[in-house]
Amino acid sequence: MPSWPVNQWYVAAYSEEIGDGLLGRTICGEPLVFYRTGEGEVVALADRCVHRRYPLSLSHLKDDQIVCGYHGFTYDKTGACVAAPAQKRIPRTARVPAWTVREQDSLVWVWIGDQELADEALIPRAPWLDSPDYTVVRGMEPLKARYSLLVDNLMDLSHETYLHGGYIGTPEVAETPITTEVDEDANVVYVSRHMDDAECPPFYSKSTGIDGRITRWQDVEYHAPCLYLLHSRIAPAGVLPPEEGPDDKAFHVEVTYGITPSTEHETLDFWMVSRDFALDDEEVTEFLATNNHTVVMQDVVALDLLEKVVEGEKENYQELSINIDTGALAARRILTKLVAQGEERTAAAKAVTAP
Numbered sequence: 001m002p003s004w005p006v007n008q009w010y011v012a013a014y015s016e017e018i019g020d021g022l023l024g025r026t027i028c029g030e031p032l033v034f035y036r037t038g039e040g041e042v043v044a045l046a047d048r049c050v051h052r053r054y055p056l057s058l059s060h061l062k063d064d065q066i067v068c069g070y071h072g073f074t075y076d077k078t079g080a081c082v083a084a085p086a087q088k089r090i091p092r093t094a095r096v097p098a099w100t101v102r103e104q105d106s107l108v109w110v111w112i113g114d115q116e117l118a119d120e121a122l123i124p125r126a127p128w129l130d131s132p133d134y135t136v137v138r139g140m141e142p143l144k145a146r147y148s149l150l151v152d153n154l155m156d157l158s159h160e161t162y163l164h165g166g167y168i169g170t171p172e173v174a175e176t177p178i179t180t181e182v183d184e185d186a187n188v189v190y191v192s193r194h195m196d197d198a199e200c201p202p203f204y205s206k207s208t209g210i211d212g213r214i215t216r217w218q219d220v221e222y223h224a225p226c227l228y229l230l231h232s233r234i235a236p237a238g239v240l241p242p243e244e245g246p247d248d249k250a251f252h253v254e255v256t257y258g259i260t261p262s263t264e265h266e267t268l269d270f271w272m273v274s275r276d277f278a279l280d281d282e283e284v285t286e287f288l289a290t291n292n293h294t295v296v297m298q299d300v301v302a303l304d305l306l307e308k309v310v311e312g313e314k315e316n317y318q319e320l321s322i323n324i325d326t327g328a329l330a331a332r333r334i335l336t337k338l339v340a341q342g343e344e345r346t347a348a349a350k351a352v353t354a355p
């Protein structure tokens with residue numbers, strides 16, 4: 001049984017990554033090939049030719065169809081083989097599976113599981129990613145670690161003080177207690193840490209120009225399994241949001257992560273930082289891109305290391321958890337529930353369609 005929930009949407013790519021070529025990417029153990037048709041529609045097919053298994057992502061596109069790079073089997077956007085060399089009749093079974101994909105908020109989402117169950121309304125939102133009111137920097141780092149380690153990492157921000165000291169971490173992040181709420185029906189975990197009088201980390205002092213101490217709010221929303229949002233509010237100490245009207249004395253940064261399992265021991269870490277200030281300032285853009293990449297790589301190094309430790313340990317190893325882990329433990333409970341539900345729905349769908 002895979003460790004990720006099926007019958008779920010996952011971030012497969014950024015919209016801009018799918019242009020006029022073929023993109024191969026393994027999502028939840030499924031090797032997929034993505035491309036964009038002339039009309040702009042994104043297509044996802046199994047990345048394996050039915051003939052001798054050549055990867056279609058290493059083949060080429062012609063008129064919205066993939067021509068296999070080995071012997072030329074040609075597939076349309078539904079996955080049906082429409083041409084084979086040296087024969088007119090194409091075997092009826094010559095088709096590769098096609099996956100349901102949707103583009104929303106500049107992300108390409110793929111539905112992993114029973115394709116008939118795909119429901120577009122369930123895709124979580126991150127509207128600032130393609131809003132003119134924000135400037136976004138982003139990247140993707142492949143992790144050699146299971147996705148649950150990245151969920152743990154993002155749900156507890158106390159690690160900022162230690163792993164990311166000098167960038168985003170200051171003593172207050174580890175010292176201020178958190179509040180945690182769980183919406184069991186929506187499968188969302190909320191973790192908040194509001195610091196009223198905190199040191200301003202270089203990441204924010206350099207990008208906002210604030211000098212002196214700050215009010216720093218971190219409100220996390222984890223939409224299990226795939227989308228993580230950190231609403232970050234930074235303002236000079238004492239400046240709280242007004243009762244009414246826009247919160248325009250504060251700087252807002254939306255940190256967004258797509259947490260996509262690739263294989264059991266690999267994860268695609270899509271990271272995005274959106275800001276509502278200095279929108280056209282190239283220097284701020286460059287600073288946030290470079291610094292956030294550094295922060296992400298600090299996590300990558302730590303998580304790749306942790307994966308080796310976890311893989312090598314004896315079964316039933318007991319971890320110790322404390323208050324700061326409340327959000328991560330809630331996330332784990334939801335993921336366990338979703339894994340079980342995914343399996344049940346797939347089994348139920350199979351039972352109905354079995355002859």
Ligand code: FES
Pocket residue numbers: 049050051052053054068069070071072073
């Ligand atoms: S492997 Fe693709 S056509 Fe032979």
Ligand SMILES: [Fe+2]
Pocket residue numbers: 153159160163164295299
């Ligand atoms: Fe981190």
